[in-house]
Amino acid sequence: MAGNTEPLSPRAKLAVTAGKAAAAVSRAAGRGSGSVIGGKVALRLDPDLLARLAQHLDVVLVSATNGKTTTTRLIAEALRAAGPVVSNALGANMPAGITSALAGGSDAKFGVIEVDEKYLAGVARDVTPKAIALLNLSRDQLDRAAETRMLAEKWREGLAGSKAVIVANADDPLVVWAASSSQQVVWVAAGQAWKDDAWSCPSCGGVMQRPGDDWFCGQCGFRRPTPTWALTGDHVLDPHGSAWPIHLQLPGRANKANATSSAAVAAVFGVPPQVALERMYQVQAVAGRYDVVSFLGRDLRLLLAKNPAGWLETFSLIDPPPTPVVLSVNARGADGTDTSWLWDVDYTQLAGHPIFVIGDRKLDLAVRLEVAGLDFRVCETLDEAVQSAPPGRIEVIANYTAFQDVRRRVGN
Numbered sequence: 001m002a003g004n005t006e007p008l009s010p011r012a013k014l015a016v017t018a019g020k021a022a023a024a025v026s027r028a029a030g031r032g033s034g035s036v037i038g039g040k041v042a043l044r045l046d047p048d049l050l051a052r053l054a055q056h057l058d059v060v061l062v063s064a065t066n067g068k069t070t071t072t073r074l075i076a077e078a079l080r081a082a083g084p085v086v087s088n089a090l091g092a093n094m095p096a097g098i099t100s101a102l103a104g105g106s107d108a109k110f111g112v113i114e115v116d117e118k119y120l121a122g123v124a125r126d127v128t129p130k131a132i133a134l135l136n137l138s139r140d141q142l143d144r145a146a147e148t149r150m151l152a153e154k155w156r157e158g159l160a161g162s163k164a165v166i167v168a169n170a171d172d173p174l175v176v177w178a179a180s181s182s183q184q185v186v187w188v189a190a191g192q193a194w195k196d197d198a199w200s201c202p203s204c205g206g207v208m209q210r211p212g213d214d215w216f217c218g219q220c221g222f223r224r225p226t227p228t229w230a231l232t233g234d235h236v237l238d239p240h241g242s243a244w245p246i247h248l249q250l251p252g253r254a255n256k257a258n259a260t261s262s263a264a265v266a267a268v269f270g271v272p273p274q275v276a277l278e279r280m281y282q283v284q285a286v287a288g289r290y291d292v293v294s295f296l297g298r299d300l301r302l303l304l305a306k307n308p309a310g311w312l313e314t315f316s317l318i319d320p321p322p323t324p325v326v327l328s329v330n331a332r333g334a335d336g337t338d339t340s341w342l343w344d345v346d347y348t349q350l351a352g353h354p355i356f357v358i359g360d361r362k363l364d365l366a367v368r369l370e371v372a373g374l375d376f377r378v379c380e381t382l383d384e385a386v387q388s389a390p391p392g393r394i395e396v397i398a399n400y401t402a403f404q405d406v407r408r409r410v411g412n
Contacts, residue, residue: 008052008053009046009052011045011046012048012052012053014045014046015041015042015043015045015046016042018041018042018045019038019039019041019042019045019099019100020038020103021038022034022037022038022041023035023037023038023100026038033090033092034100035088035092035096035097035100036092036097036100037096038096038103039095039096039097039098039099039100039103042096042099042100042103043095043096049099049103050099050126050127051126051127051128053099053102053103053105054111054126054127054128057086057102057108057109057110057111057127058109058111058130058269059110059112059113059127059128059129059130060075060111060112060113060129060130060131060132060133060265060269061113061114061115061120061123061124061127061129061131061132061164062075062112062113062114062115062132062133062135063114063115063116063117063120063133063134063135063155064117064133064134064136064137065117065136065137065138065139065140065148065310066135066136066138066140066254066306066307066309066310066313067135067136067254067257067258068093068114068135069093069114069286069287069289070250070255070258070283070286070289071114071133071135071258071261071262072087072088072089072112072113072114073087073089073283073286074259074262074280074283075112075133075262075265075266076089076110076112077279077280077282077283078262078263078265078266078271078276078279078280079110079112079266079269079271080279081266081271081275081276081279082269082271083108083109083110084107084108084109084110085105085109085110085111085112086101086102086104086105086110086111086112087111087113087114088100088101088113088114089101089287090287093113093114093115093116093119094116094119095123098113098115098123101113110269111127113129117137117151117155118151118154120132120154120158121154121155121159124159124162124164125158128163129162130164130269131166131167131268131269132159132162132164132166132167133167133168133261133262133265134167134168134169134175134178134179135169135172135175135190135257135258136169136172136174136175136192137151137152137172137174137175137178137197138196138197138307138308139196139197139307139308139309139341140306140307140309140336148174148197149174149202151174152174152175152177152178152202153178155179156178156179156180156181157181159178159179159181159182160181160182161181161183162182162183163183163184164182165184165185165186165268166182166185166186167185167186167188167261167265167268168186168187168188169188169189169190169192169257169261170188170189170190170224170225170226170227171190171192171213171215171224172192172198173198173201173208173215173222173224174197174198176222176224176225177202177203177222185225186228186229186264186268187226187227187228187229188227188229188230188231188260188261188264189227189230189231189260190231190257190258190261191231191253191257193253193254193309193313194308194309194312195210196344197309198215201217201222203217203220203222204217204219204220206219206220207219229260229263229264231246231256231257231260234246234256236260236263236273236277238263238267238273244263244273244274244277245277246259246260246277246280247277247278247280247281248280248281249283249284250283250284250285250286250290251290251317252313252316252317253313259280262276262280263277288302288304288403288407288412289303289403290302290303291412292393293410293412295382295386295410296383296386296387298386298393298394299393299394300326300393300394300395300396301394301395301396302398302403302406302410302412303317303318303395303396303397303398304397304398304399304400304403305398305399306335306399306400307341308341308344308345311345311397312345312346315346315349315350318353318395318397319392319395320352321351321352321353322352322392323353323393323394324353324354324355324356324389324390324392324394324395325353325354325355325356325394325395325396325397326355326356326357326358326382326385326386326389326394326395326396326397327355327356327357327359327365327397327398328359328362328382328396328397328398328402328403328405328406329359329360329361329362329364329365329398329402330359330360330361330399330405331360331364332360332401334401335399335400335401335402339361339364339365342364342365342368343368345368347368347369347372347374348372348373348374350374351374353395354375354389354390355369355375355377356377356378356379356385357369357376357377357378357379357385358378358379358380358382358385359398359399359405362378362379363378366378382396382405382406382409382410383409
């Protein structure tokens with residue numbers, strides 16, 4: 001529990017030390033940050049370590065299909081106005097990665113933790129959070145994650161009775177259904193561009209009515225709650241009716257929505273919206289996302305899109321035609337091996353852009369683009385794609401492991 005500064009037991013200290021050693025070995029071997037293997041080793045030695053590491057922290061958990069890494073970063077920046085923060089900023093968001101992150105934050109006051117959707121309820125039980133941010137739920141990794149309605153049900157059951165303040169997106173019916181079992185909910189009008197996973201009522205299965213920005217079920221009466229925080233244009237509207245300008249270097253409406261939810265979370269911890277939003281301006285990129293890098297004499301902007309909702313948001317960010325676009329899709333374990341989601345993405349929005357296709361599943365993507373009636377070229381490597389592209393900054397859009405491949409190649 002926050003405020004309880006009971007020192008770690010000898011066993012817990014041993015687990016932390018062993019975990020850090022395992023992580024160091026992994027890094028030395030060039031196998032990434034080592035946070036996951038380090039956390040696994042530590043939890044094997046002390047299964048209750050996560051709870052022990054969180055006991056002195058005021059914790060906020062962030063979960064969603066899209067935007068959780070960025071929102072975690074924005075909340076962490078905002079809360080630094082009130083004290084030291086420990087966070088899993090690189091996105092290792094399952095219990096092992098979270099444990100590794102917290103093990104490095106013995107002097108912190110706040111823990112800002114991104115959590116994979118499947119693990120939210122279990123992590124919430126372990127760390128007794130003060131706040132939980134729920135941003136959205138949409139189809140993702142169809143072979144690994146549960147169907148969205150089942151995930152919402154899992155959240156709903158897992159958060160029932162939680163003493164945490166739930167900061168939830170009022171515009172996503174699945175999130176509202178999940179949060180409605182909780183005692184304290186702060187509703188945020190953060191918007192929902194992707195609606196294809198929320199046409200049926202999560203409560204009764206009836207058809208959802210969506211007049212304008214509102215939504216309700218005509219059968220059971222389940223409806224959009226009244227928000228107390230809202231994104232309006234370039235401003236955050238707080239519960240007192242004050243409008244605060246959003247200061248971001250990150251592009252797009254989705255990030256303004258992330259900032260709005262982040263400001264609502266910061267307020268739970270006593271950080272005023274003006275202070276929170278000003279501090280968010282410091283964030284230029286998040287784990288390489290939105291970075292502009294120089295490669296083979298060209299400027300490349302790196303954009304991550306992992307699922308249909310993410311691709312829809314990303315298309316709204318890119319420079320207009322004839323800006324060249326490189327698309328890269330893999331289907332490795334971390335991506336989900338099922339690429340049928342490609343058929344849910346409206347690629348016709350890329351009409352007029354010179355398109356170059358790379359990645360493990362470039363042929364799957366090529367078939368999808370062929371059906372969409374788009375002109376494109378399949379390339380073997382990023383180098384070939386960049387060298388074939390016409391002049392101008394190149395937009396590179398990739399799913400998870402493809403994005404990591406691109407970052408390694410460009411030295412980012």
